[in-house]
Amino acid sequence: MTGYYRSILLAGLLVASLGYSERPVDHLNLFIGTGYNGHTFPSATVPFGAVVPGPDCSVREWHAAAGYHYDKPTIMGFSQTHLSGTGLTDWGDFLLMPVVGSVPLVPGTEAEPETGYRSRFSHDDEAAEAGYYQVRLQDYDINVELTATERVGVHRYTFPEGEPRRILMDLEHAIQRNTTIHSYMRVHDAQTVTGYRITGSRWASSRFLYFAMKFSEPMTEHMIHDRVRQLDYDNIPELASSKLIASFRFEPGRELMAKIAISPVSMRNALENLETEVPHWNFEKVRSAAEAKWARELGKISAEGSDKALEVFYSALYRTMIHPDVHQDVNGEYRGVDKEIHTADGFTNYTVFSLWDTFRTLHPLHTIIQPERTADYVKSMLAYQSQSAHNMLPCWSMHHNDNFCMIGVHALPVVIDAWMKGLTDEPAEKILDAVIATATQPGAHKMKFEQYPQWYGQQHYLKLGYFPDELVRSGTSLTLEHAYDDWTVALMAEKMGDKKVAGEYQARGQNYHKVWDAEKGFFRARMGDGSWHPTFAPRAYHREDFKDREFTEGNAWQYLFFAPHDVYGLIDLMGGKAQFAERLDTLFTLPPSEDGTAVGDVSGLIGDYAHGNEPCHHVAYLYNYAGQPWKTQKLIHQIAREFYPAAPAGYIGNEDAGQMSAWYVMSAMGFYPVNPCGGIYVIGSPLLPNVTINLENGKAFQIKAPQVSAENIYIQSATLNGRPLNNVWISHDDVMRGGILEFVMDSSPSEWGVNSKPVPLADGQ
Amino acid sequence: MTGYYRSILLAGLLVASLGYSERPVDHLNLFIGTGYNGHTFPSATVPFGAVVPGPDCSVREWHAAAGYHYDKPTIMGFSQTHLSGTGLTDWGDFLLMPVVGSVPLVPGTEAEPETGYRSRFSHDDEAAEAGYYQVRLQDYDINVELTATERVGVHRYTFPEGEPRRILMDLEHAIQRNTTIHSYMRVHDAQTVTGYRITGSRWASSRFLYFAMKFSEPMTEHMIHDRVRQLDYDNIPELASSKLIASFRFEPGRELMAKIAISPVSMRNALENLETEVPHWNFEKVRSAAEAKWARELGKISAEGSDKALEVFYSALYRTMIHPDVHQDVNGEYRGVDKEIHTADGFTNYTVFSLWDTFRTLHPLHTIIQPERTADYVKSMLAYQSQSAHNMLPCWSMHHNDNFCMIGVHALPVVIDAWMKGLTDEPAEKILDAVIATATQPGAHKMKFEQYPQWYGQQHYLKLGYFPDELVRSGTSLTLEHAYDDWTVALMAEKMGDKKVAGEYQARGQNYHKVWDAEKGFFRARMGDGSWHPTFAPRAYHREDFKDREFTEGNAWQYLFFAPHDVYGLIDLMGGKAQFAERLDTLFTLPPSEDGTAVGDVSGLIGDYAHGNEPCHHVAYLYNYAGQPWKTQKLIHQIAREFYPAAPAGYIGNEDAGQMSAWYVMSAMGFYPVNPCGGIYVIGSPLLPNVTINLENGKAFQIKAPQVSAENIYIQSATLNGRPLNNVWISHDDVMRGGILEFVMDSSPSEWGVNSKPVPLADGQ
Structure with missing residues (x-):
């Protein structure tokens, strides 16, 4: 029995004894996606x-991007x-490691x-639960x-008896190697350490990023080793370098918390965060509060089904609630993309907008x-745009x-979807200004072709209508995606009654x-003079002259349906x-393709449909538009069955900041x-017999099958x-008003x- | 005629025509100390x-420590x-260089x-005046x-006609090589650039350190080159790296300001500093305001004497007014030694306290x-102590x-001298707490011998009474200097009536x-067991086992008189x-010594008296204590004559943040x-026939000879x-009350x- 199964089982037993057997948190398997290239944690x-x-x-291994x-x-x-x-490897800040005995002050090798x-x-001796590892x-x-609040990680270490205890803190450690440019550490007293580091x-x-740390017991002494100078500094109260590792020593004893x-x-601010969110040393209190937060969030969807089905479903739902994450201190201050300190006025500032992934479903x-x-x-993004060197939304x-x-x-x-759905009180004009600024950013004049980022090319799009x-x-993929994004501006402008903008963006x-x-x-590569590129290989991912030349992480088949x-x-x-x-x-x-080289992100193949990457995520649903909804229905179940196993290799590609999970949910x-x-x-085809969305507006929307x-x-x-639904779609309003959507299912395709x-473009159209 | 003579002459002519011939600023020779190892600028x-x-x-050349x-x-x-x-090489932030033509984006070599x-x-085509270069x-x-306000440098470049103009900004450049850890630059618009860098x-x-820069004309384009990636980024709005150099291009034209x-x-804050202090493009206005500030400060001492004498005197006086320098924004914010942002409440925060040098005379x-x-x-230092990781004053x-x-x-x-003289409104108890905290900081437990800093050794001093x-x-030198500093605590405690502290520190x-x-x-090296070190070489600077082993930058002769x-x-x-x-x-x-190796800082020798370094600065005055004041008088004139020429090599060693100049003044x-x-x-022996200190309290103290x-x-x-002065000292109160101190001088020693x-230890004692 592996640890994650054991933890599920133990949690279940515990919970059953407490009479909470139907709690969503009990269905979590947080090891799903930690194998293969799922990149979850x-x-x-x-x-x-x-x-x-x-x-x-490990560090700088792509398949361990989440550490x-x-x-x-x-x-x-x-x-x-x-x-x-x-898909990117980064973070891993402020590594702590409890040790006993003499230990080299380097990470060491896996072997x-x-x-x-x-x-x-x-x-076998590992467990991961909601808010607990x-x-x-x-x-x-x-x-x-380990457990956590929004801004405070709480570590509880139980040491073997009788040994002097040490906690190491490696300020150089980062999941992307060689990113730590500078760090600083200050030991304020025997229980308090603060510091910061700058990564690039x-x-x-x-x-x-700054930290403040407190230990539950006073250290007896400490040492900071500087790998640059190869020197130990015993009990030094502060030190700065790019390669610091500290060792904090404690008397023998069992439990020690940080x-x-x-x-x-x-x-x-870090110290204020610490003192505000965890002013005590009650690990269990933090842990149960964390679990309660998860129970509340996961409880927004009550699902019925087999244990296995619920394990997959709730574990996926859990992954949709990691990012975007809070990027703001308890006092409201945050660092903007302009690198200045701002105070969020009336909102919480969020970061990690992996939008190419998450705009689709998350x-x-x-x-x-x-x-x-x-x-x-929306407020975070508008603030971001006002601070951006590019005058762009993230x-x-x-x-x-x-x-x-x-x-x-x-x-x-x-942003526009949120506005269309009435979820933001930001003025429409302000939002429209922000989206137009983003859609008309001409980019730098002479960026080199080879150089990321891609935004510089919008100048050509503005002139030619394509990249x-x-x-x-x-x-080619840029053209398709910008065209879509542009249309959303038209959608908003139309609703606002701004015909000029609406027409332009239509x-x-x-x-x-x-x-x-x-x-x-x-869809294929078009040259600046209007001609087509002389070569075309619809299943190739790269051209000999450049990686990702025509399509980002995809080929002409995978981008064929992006409108x-x-x-x-x-x-x-x-x-x-x-x-x-x-x-x-x-x-x-x-x-199976013999044409060109696949890219790491393209996986989860059914033909050339790649579920492991985002450009195809909507494609299985498109049969509905062609009058063949049963093919969609079959594919949804196939994708769910083949690509979402309840196993560490449970994602067929990067989970992508919630997007792969959101598709499933x-x-x-x-x-x-x-x-x-x-x-x-x-409409696709429901995977579970009974799901209820417990809406924040107090209503419930139930999906029965x-x-x-x-x-x-x-x-x-x-x-x-209760009224027949013959169309292959419902609206957001249908959901938010509450109600029951009920499907009659069978094993044969039907004419339903x-x-x-036709599927409308927007609610009310 | 070299540039500095020319500039003096031209300034004199200009000033004469304006009727200001007696302005102290006209006597400045700002090239004094820029040669040899003076380290002035x-x-x-x-x-x-x-x-x-x-x-x-140049960078990282000790004799060009000021750039x-x-x-x-x-x-x-x-x-x-x-x-x-x-004596240390650092700073040199945000280098600007105007160029025409094609120029490699590296500094290049001197050869x-x-x-x-x-x-x-x-x-021959160079000038340096008060507030102008x-x-x-x-x-x-x-x-x-170039000219400046407190926080804004103003550059005016006059280009040759008809050539496209460029201004380079090298963010990697630093006077101490390889200190630039990280930098960031953002081009906000065609006239505004901001950025920062972190040095270690x-x-x-x-x-x-952060900057905000505006150009007097819009740039037509810009490029940022990253030396790490060896890539050019044309017109990129922002970039971060440790090795950035930017090129800002302007249409042909003559004058261009930054x-x-x-x-x-x-x-x-940098932008606010810019907009507050220099909201206009009037170079001459900034320049004349800068000159006026110097005129006001230098005018605090009105001196008469030969042109040469006044050149040396006022140039020295000028050097006493560079450091400590303002380390605070116009809105009151500054970064403390705890690396946090603070707001100075009711004072200006100063930095660069080179106290081993400047406590003596500056x-x-x-x-x-x-x-x-x-x-x-005093307020800056007390704030500093409250922020210090060592709980120490700077x-x-x-x-x-x-x-x-x-x-x-x-x-x-x-701090105590300021308090004794009634210059601070900080509570005596607060000051006493700060000085005692500093004097009792035990240091880290197990710092290695080889490792700077030295404060860790105070733990031994607290136990043994010596280092x-x-x-x-x-x-040995530490013991002498700490003993002196300790005595100052006793002085304060006595005046406060705190007999316990006074007794302890006496x-x-x-x-x-x-x-x-x-x-x-x-005075010589004593071991922890009370024995003397077996070897002793009173003129040696180092022992074979370690540089600066017994005395910092000195030998037993130079430290013999430090009490x-x-x-x-x-x-x-x-x-x-x-x-x-x-x-x-x-x-x-x-x-001349054959014993041991001299150190770079030890220069300006009369016997083993070293005027180029600080430990001897008071020594020529000590004959007064032995009843032979004429020997002091002779030496003062000899030192002034031999070691303060009006020439680039005008300091016999590092000018030391104002200390060498303060000795002269x-x-x-x-x-x-x-x-x-x-x-x-x-009393020493006046060098000038007539000097008047125009005190801030409105009074004047005149010294006539x-x-x-x-x-x-x-x-x-x-x-x-008017009353005979037979004692070889005067008090601070004598000066501050205003009055006339008059000397009758002749060419032969007298019994005066x-x-x-006996010289008292303090005013009133």
């Missing part, structure tokens, strides 16, 4: 918490920040952990337990179950930096036509519904935001609040939905 | 200004911060300036003019001519860092006895006044603070306010002062 955190204390197994990896035999220590599911402070561990460090016989990675080039707060602003899901946070996302923002590592301006659908292949990397929304090669029947705001227009381009459905059939049945409920902006959800099973995957009929009215 | 600054725009000729060196043939550019006279952006220059860059035919040097291990503000807090001089600033020094503080590079706790005499040789580097003040070897007749709080006690140790005077005679007449006025704490000034000349160096008689009453 088993670390302790509260929903959307800034701090995530948890184990790091931990299920296949690893050793743990280096427990750092306080972790990204969840992202020979005794060459450093790292320790072996076993999944536990592991025994075999090399030291130390039991480690490809993903966050100028990032400031609580550590972080702040993006100052050590003083944010639409949040408009349903996190409407208040969504309001804060692209891929992380701790007061934007890495622009993916494409598009997908803050637009997120010319010879000037902008991934230009036209821009049609820009996807500009990269449509009718002859080939594909979520104009699926019917795309159908027309392809010659009609039949031809469109044929192209979908082909996509899902292409034989919404699909499991039976509907999905093919067009992520505007409030229309397309009592006959659903591995075989009964086809919708036979549907009712909404075949004669649906 | 000709850069533009206002008194005590945070910003000092000026030329840098500039008179013997250098090229200029690399114009950075905004410079240390004045210090081949065309390998980089540096340019040749000539002293000018030089023509020969390689570009660009004339550069031996002297300031975690230093944050104004650049600095802040220790944030770019936002601070006593400031109690006379800068009483208001002295009050702020040792050698610089921009929210302490480098502890020299010894002693000489903030004590500075044992085998445990603490420079332990006893500690006698600790200098503990390193007195009566047999050898020297300024108990000269009569020292006389007793030596067996009486005659023996004491003999030892002085020997010191001043020792033949006070000596020239005829009295000197042998004991720098308590308000007693010992009408017969003084190169020959008439001996005091024949003296009167204070021989029968003086």
Whole structure:
């Protein structure tokens, strides 16, 4: 029995004895996604918490981007920040490691952990629960337990008896190697240490993070070792360097706690965070508060189903509540993307907007179950735009930096969807100004082709209506995604009655036509002079001249269906519904490719449909538009079955900051935001027999499919609040008003939905 | 005619035509000390200004510690911060360099300036005046003019006609090489750039400095080159790296200005500093305001004498008004030594307390001519102590860092002297707490011998009454200096009526006895067990086992006379006044040494008396205590004549943040603070015939010596306010009450002062 099963079982037993057997937190398996390339963590955190204390197994290994990896035999220590599911490796700040005996002050290697402070561990003595992580460090016989509030990680170490205890703090350690530029540590008294570090990675080039830490007992002495100077400084009260590791020594004893707060602003703020959120030494109190927060958040969706189904469902729901995370101190201060200190006035500032991933499903899901946070996302993004050197809403923002590592301006659908759904009190004009500023940022004049970021190429798009292949990397995919984002501006402007803007952006929304090669029947690379690139290989990911040349992380097949705001227009381009459905059939049945090299992110293949990456996430739902909804229904169950096992390798690719999980959560409920902006959800096929969304407005929306099973995957009929539902979509309002959506399921395809009215673009259209 | 002579002459002509021929600013020769190892700069600054725009000729060359060196043939550019006279090389932030044509984006070498952006220059086309510096860059035919406010440097470049103009900004450049850890730059619009950098040097291990810059014309484009990635980023709005250099391009034209503000807090504060202090583009307005500030400060002492004498005197007086310098934004915010942002409440925060140097004469001089600033020094130091990781007043503080590079706790005499003289409104109890905390800081438990800083050794001093040789580097000199500092606590406690503290610190003040070897007749290295170190070489600077082993920057002869709080006690140790005077005679007449290696700081020798370094600065005055004042009188004139020429090599060693100059200024006025704490000034021999101190209290104190000349160096008689002065000292109160001190001078030694009453330790004692 491996640790994660054991922990589930133990939690279940415990809970059963307390009479809480139906608590969602009892269904969590937090090791799902920690294997393969899922990039999730088993670390302790509260929903959307800034701090995530948890184990790091290695650094700068892509498959351990969240610090931990299920296949690893050793743990280096427990750092306080972790990204969840992202394709990038970063964070891992302020590593703590409890040790006994003499230990080299370097991490050591996986093969020979005794060459450093790292320790072996076993999944047999490891547990991860909502807001709690536990592991025994075999090399030291130390039991480690972690829990957290929003800004404070609480560590409880149980040492073997009779040995002098030490806690190491490695300020150089980072999950992205060589990113620690500078650090500083100050020992205020025998129980209080503060410090900071500045990291500069490809993903966050100028990032400031501060900490304040208190120990439950006074240290007897300490030492700070500077790896740059190769010197030990015994009991020095402060030291600065890029490569510091401290050793705090305590008298022999059993239990020892450390609580550590972080702040993006100052050590003083970190100390205030610490004293405000955890003024005591009651580990269990923090742990149960953390669990209660998870219970509240996960309780927003009450699901019924088999244990296995609920394990997958709630574990996925859990992953939709890690990012965006709080980036603000308890006093309201935060560091903006302008690197200045700001005070959030009337909102909580959030960071980690991995928007290329999350605009698709995570944010639409949040408009349903996190409407208040969504309001804060809008305020966070507008503040961000006002601070941005590019005068843009975030692209891929992380701790007061934007890495622009993916494409598009997908803050637009997120902000506009929130506004369309009435979730923000920000003035429409202010939002429109912000989205237009973002959509019209011309970029730098002469950025080099090879140089990330991609935003500089928008100047060409503004002139030509597309991103010319010879000037902008991934230009074809950029054109498709910008066209979509542009359309969302038109949607908003229309609702505002601003015909001029609406007209302009409606036209821009049609820009996807500009990269449509009718002859080939594909979107493809177009040159600045209007000609097509002489070569075309629809299944290739790269061209010989450049990686990701035409499409970012995808090929022409995977991007063939990206016009979520104009699926019917795309159908027309392809010659009609039949031809469109044929192209979908082909996509899902292409034989293994011999053409070109796949990229790491492209995985979870059904034909060339790649569920492990985002560009295809809406594609299985598109049969609905072609009058063949049963094919969607079949595929949803196939994807869920094949690509979401309840196992460490439970994600077929990067979990991507909640997006892969959000796909599952919404699909499991039976509907999905093919067009992520505007409030229309397309019916798929429910995975669970009974799901109730307990809305923040006090209402409930129930999705029933009592006959659903591995075989009964086809919708036979549907009712909404008792009235027949013959269309293949529902609206956001349908959900938010509360009610019951009920499906009759069977094992054979039916005609249900075949004669649906066309899927509208937005609620009320 | 070299540039500095020319500039003096031109200034004189200009001024004469305006009728201001007696303005002190017209006597300045700001190239004095820029040669040899003076470490002064000709850069533009206002008194005590945070910003000092000026030329840098090389980096990491000790003799160019202030960036500039008179013997250098090229200029690399114009950075905004410079240390004045210090023995350490640091600062040189935010280098700007105007160029035309194609220029490699590296500094280039002195031998081949065309390998980089540096340019040749000539002293024939260079000028330095109060608040103004000018030089023509020969390689570009660009004339550069600089001026400043407290926080804003203003650059005016006159380009050759018809050439596209460029301004380079090298964010990596630093006077201490490899200290730039991280930097960030943001181009807000065509005229506004902000940024920051973090440096980590031996002297300031975690230093944050921010800038905001505006150009007088819009740039047409810009490029930031990252030396780490070896990439150019054209027109990028922001970039972070450790090695950035930016190029800002402007249309052809003649004059172009840049104004650049600095802040220790944030770019936002830097911008506020900029907009508050220089909201316009009137270079001449800034320049004349800067000159007016200097005129006001230098006008605090009206001196008469030959042009040469006034050149030396006023140039020295100028150097006493560079440090400590403002370390605070116009909104009151500053970064404390705890690295947190604080707001100075009711005072201006100052930094650069090079106290081992400046406690001797600069601070006593400031109690006379800068009483208001002295009050702020006390507040700055008390704030510093409350923020310090060591709970100590500053040792050698610089921009929210302490480098502890020299010894002693000489903030004590500075703070206590200010309190004794009634210059601070801080409560006596608070000051006493701060000085006692400093004097009782036990240091870290197990610092290694080799490791700076020295404060850790105080634990041994607290136990043994001396710093044992085998445990603490420079332990003998540390004992002497701590004993002195301790005595100042007793002085304060006595006045407060705190007999307990007074008794304890009176006893500690006698600790200098503990390193007195009566047999050898020297202070010397004592071991922890009370024995003397087996070897002793009184003229050696180092022992074979360690540099600076017994004395910091000195030998047993140079430290033989360091008991300024108990000269009569020292006389007793030596067996009486005659023996004491003999030892002085020997010191001043020792033949060139063959024993040991001299250190760079020890220079300006008369025998083994070293005027180029601080430990001897009071020694020439000590003949007064032995009844032989004429020998003091002769020596003062000899030192002034030999070691203060009006030439670039005008300081015989580091000017030391005002200390070497303060020695000259006070000596020239005829009295000197042998004991720098308590308000007693010992008479030397005036260098000028007529000097008036225009006190801030509205009164004036005049020192007349009408017969003084190169020959008439001996005091024949003296009167204070018309009454005979037969004692060899006056008090601080005598000065501050205003009045006239008049000397009758002649060419032969006289009996004047021989029968003086003993010099008291403090005013009123």
